[in-house]
Amino acid sequence: MYHLHSYFDSSVSVAQPDCVYKMKSVHADGVCCTDQQKSVGVLDPEVAKLEERQEAILKRLSKLQEEVNSLSKQCLTCDSRAAGEGVPSPVNGLCDIVVSASPNCPPLSLFVLQQLLSHQYRVMAVSHVHSSIQRVGDKLRNVFGTTPNRDRNGYQFVLTVIWKDVECGPVMMVSPKSHSAICGEASIARHLARLLNPAYDSNSVDVATRIDTWIDLAMTLANGNNKEKAAVVRNLNGTLGKSDWLVGGQLTVADVMMWSAMQQSKQVQSATGNVRKWLDTCNGHAAFQLALTLVS
Amino acid sequence: MSKKGLKKQQKEAEKLAKKQQRQAEVAEQTQASEQEDYSKHCYGNLPLIQSTEKPDRQLRKAKDLTEADTKVWLRGRLHTSRSKGKQCFLVLRQQQHTIQALLSVSPTISKQMVKFTASITKESIIDVEAVVSQAAMKVESCSIQHLELFIEQIWVVSAAVPRLPLQIEDASRPAGDDDLATVNQDTRLDNRVLDLRTPANQAIYRIEAGVCRLFRDTLTGKGFVEIHTPKIISAASEGGANVFEVTYFKRSAYMAQSPQLYKQMAICGDFDRVFTVGAVFRAEDSNTHRHLTEFVGLDLEMTFNYHYHEVLEVIGDMFVQVFKGLQAQLASEIETVCKQFPSKPFRFLEPTLILTFPEAVSMLRENGIEMGEEDDLSTPNEKFLGALVKAKYDTDYYILDKFPMAVRPFYTMADPNNPKYSNSYDMFMRGEEILSGAQRIHNPELLMERAKHHEIDVEKIASYIDAFKYGAPPHAGGGIGLERVTMLFLGLDNVRKTSMFPRDPKRLTP
Numbered sequence: 078m079y080h081l082h083s084y085f086d087s088s089v090s091v092a093q094p095d096c097v098y099k100m101k102s103v104h105a106d107g108v109c110c111t112d113q114q115k116s117v118g119v120l121d122p123e124v125a126k127l128e129e130r131q132e133a134i135l136k137r138l139s140k141l142q143e144e145v146n147s148l149s150k151q152c153l154t155c156d157s158r159a160a161g162e163g164v165p166s167p168v169n170g171l172c173d174i175v176v177s178a179s180p181n182c183p184p185l186s187l188f189v190l191q192q193l194l195s196h197q198y199r200v201m202a203v204s205h206v207h208s209s210i211q212r213v214g215d216k217l218r219n220v221f222g223t224t225p226n227r228d229r230n231g232y233q234f235v236l237t238v239i240w241k242d243v244e245c246g247p248v249m250m251v252s253p254k255s256h257s258a259i260c261g262e263a264s265i266a267r268h269l270a271r272l273l274n275p276a277y278d279s280n281s282v283d284v285a286t287r288i289d290t291w292i293d294l295a296m297t298l299a300n301g302n303n304k305e306k307a308a309v310v311r312n313l314n315g316t317l318g319k320s321d322w323l324v325g326g327q328l329t330v331a332d333v334m335m336w337s338a339m340q341q342s343k344q345v346q347s348a349t350g351n352v353r354k355w356l357d358t359c360n361g362h363a364a365f366q367l368a369l370t371l372v373s
Numbered sequence: 374m375s376k377k378g379l380k381k382q383q384k385e386a387e388k389l390a391k392k393q394q395r396q397a398e399v400a401e402q403t404q405a406s407e408q409e410d411y412s413k414h415c416y417g418n419l420p421l422i423q424s425t426e427k428p429d430r431q432l433r434k435a436k437d438l439t440e441a442d443t444k445v446w447l448r449g450r451l452h453t454s455r456s457k458g459k460q461c462f463l464v465l466r467q468q469q470h471t472i473q474a475l476l477s478v479s480p481t482i483s484k485q486m487v488k489f490t491a492s493i494t495k496e497s498i499i500d501v502e503a504v505v506s507q508a509a510m511k512v513e514s515c516s517i518q519h520l521e522l523f524i525e526q527i528w529v530v531s532a533a534v535p536r537l538p539l540q541i542e543d544a545s546r547p548a549g550d551d552d553l554a555t556v557n558q559d560t561r562l563d564n565r566v567l568d569l570r571t572p573a574n575q576a577i578y579r580i581e582a583g584v585c586r587l588f589r590d591t592l593t594g595k596g597f598v599e600i601h602t603p604k605i606i607s608a609a610s611e612g613g614a615n616v617f618e619v620t621y622f623k624r625s626a627y628m629a630q631s632p633q634l635y636k637q638m639a640i641c642g643d644f645d646r647v648f649t650v651g652a653v654f655r656a657e658d659s660n661t662h663r664h665l666t667e668f669v670g671l672d673l674e675m676t677f678n679y680h681y682h683e684v685l686e687v688i689g690d691m692f693v694q695v696f697k698g699l700q701a702q703l704a705s706e707i708e709t710v711c712k713q714f715p716s717k718p719f720r721f722l723e724p725t726l727i728l729t730f731p732e733a734v735s736m737l738r739e740n741g742i743e744m745g746e747e748d749d750l751s752t753p754n755e756k757f758l759g760a761l762v763k764a765k766y767d768t769d770y771y772i773l774d775k776f777p778m779a780v781r782p783f784y785t786m787a788d789p790n791n792p793k794y795s796n797s798y799d800m801f802m803r804g805e806e807i808l809s810g811a812q813r814i815h816n817p818e819l820l821m822e823r824a825k826h827h828e829i830d831v832e833k834i835a836s837y838i839d840a841f842k843y844g845a846p847p848h849a850g851g852g853i854g855l856e857r858v859t860m861l862f863l864g865l866d867n868v869r870k871t872s873m874f875p876r877d878p879k880r881l882t883p
Contacts, residue, residue, distance in 0.1 A: 171732055175765055205722035207767065208696065229729050230775075239722060239766065253764035254740050 173235040176265060178247035180213050180240045184262040186337035187247065188220070188368040190269040190330065191236050197273065201232040207241035216371060234272075262299075263292050263334060270330035287324045291331035295338035306342060310352060317351035321358060332359065340372050412483040415526045416490065419500070422530065432500070435465065435472040435517055442505045447522070448530065450570075451499055452541065456491035463490065464515060465501065465522070469572045469709065471515040474503060474522035481525070490524075496533040496541070496567070502526035516572075538564045545571040547713050558869065565874060565883055573713040576706035580699060581859045581871055583706075585650060587698040588671050591691045597646040597673065602635035604628060604652060608833050617656045617666075628654035631852060636674040637813060638840045640848045648673040653854070658878050662867045663805065663857060667876040671858075674850030681786075681796050681812035684849040688810070689725035689772060692800070696721055696770070699862065707863065716864025719769050719803075726771040728762070730794065733773055736761050747793060749780040752805075759804020769861075774798045776811075783827040784820060786812040796849070802861035810851025817841045 104124075178184050194200050202221040206213045217240055229235060249259040249268065259265060270288070271277045277285060298309045313335065316323060323331045336359045339345055339352075348356055359365050433445045452466035459478040464471050476482060476490050493499065503522035512518045544556040544567070561568040568574060589599065605619065605626050617628040632649050639647045653670035673691075677683040696719060699707070707718075734746055740761060742754060750758065762771050778787055778795040788794040797811030814820045817838045824831055824838075831838070859871040869875040874883055 171729075171735075173732070173765075177767065205724060205726065208700070208719070208721045208723070229727075229732070237726075237766070241767065250765050252739065253761060 171229060171232065171235060172251070173237060174269075175237045175239065175250045176247055177207070177239045177241045177243050177250075179243050180210065180217050182246075182341060183217060183371050184247045184265065184337065185340055185368040185371060186262055186266045186330075186333045187236075187238070187269075188371065189333045189337070189364050190266060190273070192364040192367055193273055193333075194234065194236075194269065198234050199232045200234045200236060201229060202236045202238070204238040204240065207239050209242040210240060213240050220367070220371065261296075262337065263296050266292065266330050266334050273330070284325050284329075288329050288331040291323050292334045295331075295334040298335070298344065299338040299342050306344065310344060310348075313355075314349075314351050317355045321355070328362065328364075336365070337368070340368075410483045410485045412481060412486045415482070416486045416528065418529045418532070434470075435467050436470045438472075438505055438517070438520055440505070440507055440520070444502065444504050444525070447501050447503065448498065449501070451493055451495055451497050453495065454491060454493065456487065459484070459487065461487050461490045463524070465499070466570075469575045470517055472517040472520060472522060473508070473512045473515050474501065474524050476524045476527070486527070490527055493527075493529055494533045494535045496537060496570075497529055498531040500526075500528045500530055537567065539567055541567065541570055544568055545573065545713060547715070558867065562869060562875065562880065563883075569873070571713075573710050576703075576709040577859070577863065577865075577871055578873060579706050580703050580710070580863065581855060583699055583703050584695060584859055584862070585669075585671070585855060587695040588648075588691065589650070591694040591698075592646075592648045592673060595646070595687060595691070597648045597675070598644055600635075600639050600644070600647045600649050601651060602629070602632040602639075602649050604654070606634075608836075615656045617654050628656075630655055631670065632672050633852075634837050634840075636672055636850060637837075637848065640674050640676060641840050641843070641845045645846075646673075646675045650855075653852075660878060663860070665856065665868055665872055665875055665877055668857070668868075668872065669855040670852050671855055672850065672852035674848055676846040676848045681847075681849040684810075684812075685727065685772065685774070685798060686724070688800070688808070688851060689727070692770065693721060693723045693725060696862070697723075710863050710865075714863070714865055714870075719862050719864070720767060721770040722766065722768045726762070726766055726768055727774050728771060729775045730773060730777065731775070733758055747777040747779045749777075750799075755801065755806060756804040759801055762801075763804075769803045770801070772798055772800050781811060783823045783829060784811075784813050786814050798851075800851070800853075802858065803864065805857070805861055807858055807861065808851045808853045810849065812847065812849040815841055815845040815847055 176184070176187060178187070191200065191202055195202075204218065204220050206218055220238070246261045247265060249265045259268065267289075274280075294309050294312065297305050301309070313323075320326050322328055323335060332355075336356070339348070339356065345356060360369060430446050432448045433442070435447060435449065438445065447465065447467075449465040449467040452464040452471055454464075455462045461476040463474040463476065465474050476487055478484055478487055501522065501524055503524045506521055506523060508519055508521040512521065539556045539560055540554075543554045544561060546553055546555050548555050556568070569578075593599070605621065606629050607626060616630055618625050619628060620626075631653055632651065636647055636649065649670075649672050651670060652667055654667050655664075656666060657664060673688070675684050675687060700719075731746065733750070734744060737744060737754060737758060740757070742757065744750075744754065759769075763769060775788060775794045776797045776799065778785070778793055781795050781797045786796045788796055795811060797809075799806050799810075800808040814823060820838055820841060821831055824834060854868075856868050856871040856875075859865075860868050863871075865871065869877070
């Protein structure tokens with residue numbers, strides 16, 4: 078009906094703004110800062126500082142890398158030494174390992190490991206009763222037999238067991254200068270395991286880790302509540318279904334620790350199935366005989 | 374007479390009259406007070422007890438009193454007394470025990486009696502008749518804390534002089550206790566009679582007696598025979614430098630440094646196992662905390678069948694039995710000593726720990742001490758080794774076996790497997806040496822060879838060597854000092870504390 082003429086000129090091009098805020102350039106670029114002569118002095122040091130920081134970080138990175146490289150080289154050379162520093166070794170002649178334990182809960186794994194150790198080295202074992210204890214049964218007092226004094230010089234290791242009033246589990250002391258007392262049956266077992274097998278740490282890490290896990294589970298079995306104990310026993314049952322021993326198809330310190338924990342937590346009577354079979358295998362093994370005499 | 378003279382006379386007469394009056398008054402007063410002393414028969418100084426009479430009276434011990442007792446007679450020392458007007462508090466002491474006693478003015482007890490009691494000098498021996506009653510509050514300052522005595526009669530048996538050279542309370546105080554006075558060692562030793570009355574000393578000498586008794590009993594139980602050896606001998610037994618010389622009629626003789634020779638002669642005389650307890654004289658000019666010129670030696674010697682370790686085990690076990698016996702039977706005495714001289718309780722292992730000399734050397738070297746394989750252990754090294762052994766094995770007592778041949782006397786038997794070492798041993802308590810022993814050479818030819826090696830004049834020891842010519846068994850032994858063992862067991866710092874009347878280069882009295 079109506080035709081309206083356009084009342085605006087659409088051919089005019091409008092400049093769209095493409096920059097909301099315009100900032101001064103932070104680069105000390107002569108081209109960009111020609112009209113900001115005053116602020117040149119302030120900007121340059123900031124940039125310099127940033128660069129410095131970047132350099133410092135790069136330097137630290139390279140130093141760290143060097144350290145890691147050197148450490149990894151050190152670890153590889155550990156093999157050449159018997160078992161690393163701090164761990165008892167018969168390098169300087171006779172080495173005396175002193176373990177103080179309470180007669181109320183004798184560390185059974187110690188006696189199994191001592192038997193295993195004596196197959197590889199010349200080991201002399203003696204036991205003493207400390208003056209802090211009034212009465213100790215003859216079984217414990219004469220655990221290593223009543224043969225008289227032997228000449229210490231003929232042996233590489235001496236294992237001295239002292240029946241004493243200790244609060245927190247057995248304590249091991251080899252060299253008071255290089256380490257503080259090592260507490261706990263598990264830690265002692267770990268030390269002795271490295272003596273038995275000097276290549277413990279450098280060989281299969283997988284095996285070492287699995288043994289460690291089993292040792293920890295053994296401690297749970299010994300000290301945990303009923304639910305935790307039951308869980309460990311179930312775990313045991315499952316693993317022992319697939320092989321005779323816990324780790325690697327042969328007797329390791331994991332089996333020794335677990336056996337000791339089972340004896341101490343009185344789970345032996347209620348053991349069934351694979352666990353029962355495994356316990357019987359252990360009890361039949363020569364190295365366990367001495368420890369069996371201490372099981373009351 | 375002049376007026377002045379008259380006045381003078383008058384004044385003098387007045388003075389005289391006044392004086393007489395005053396004297397009469399005083400006399401009246403004393404008479405009056407004497408009249409008031411209604412308990413004159415209950416106190417006083419007893420005449421010297423010259424065994425004039427045998428009264429039917431039982432004197433009780435304070436430690437045996439119970440609430441069941443009513444009236445008892447006691448004899449003890451006046452430990453302390455404190456008077457406050459109408460009352461007097463006493464502490465009566467009998468050896469280690471003290472008990473509180475009270476005296477207060479009452480219809481039966483006069484003021485004069487309380488005054489007399491307050492004036493009795495400390496340490497006097499007094500006889501007291503008292504009523505035993507339960508203490509209202511625990512008496513903290515006495516050893517008997519639940520009982521008190523109410524005195525009815527008090528008599529002085531033997532008075533002490535008022536000024537004592539030292540106070541028992543001061544001598545019983547632990548050192549370093551605030552700013553209160555203590556008595557130093559020289560004063561104590563000079564006035565030993567008073568010093569011995571302190572509870573700690575009463576306990577120490579009972580423990581020392583216990584050591585001697587347990588030594589005797591344990592060895593007798595193992596089949597040993599006690600012998601007594603001469604102390605005046607013709608020749609120095611172990612090196613001539615440290616003997617006391619005495620004039621023996623027209624020649625000189627020596628005081629025995631050790632019963633070594635005679636022990637061995639008894640063994641060769643078929644006594645198999647012997648021990649002896651007697652004085653030992655060492656003329657060493659050492660003024661240390663652990664040397665005396667005269668001390669009591671407990672020595673033993675024993676034959677063995679095949680190996681000297683048989684003897685080592687016997688000696689080790691003897692010590693263990695002595696320590697166990699002391700801890701079981703004299704526990705309260707040990708506690709009393711600890712109150713004045715605190716120390717850690719003595720710890721040991723059974724059977725005794727035996728380490729070898731090479732092990733000890735490597736232990737010391739590991740910890741930074743430099744020493745050769747055949748060097749003797751110096752005193753600081755011994756102490757350090759003791760600390761290391763304590764840290765590792767938690768024992769204050771151990772034996773060190775197989776000492777190097779070079780540092781032992783000429784009669785020590787060498788190790789058959791290694792001639793650099795010998796069949797000899799030392800024993801240590803709290804890091805200090807208490808016993809030095811060895812397997813002795815029982816062959817006269819070998820003995821002469823060793824004596825020549827050590828450059829000893831064979832003529833001087835001719836009688837010693839003769840003893841082995843008529844069939845001598847293999848034997849070993851050792852000797853300890855009673856005072857040193859007691860000192861180290863209790864953890865005391867000076868051997869003069871365990872010697873009742875010590876002798877050292879500077880002290881010859883009391």
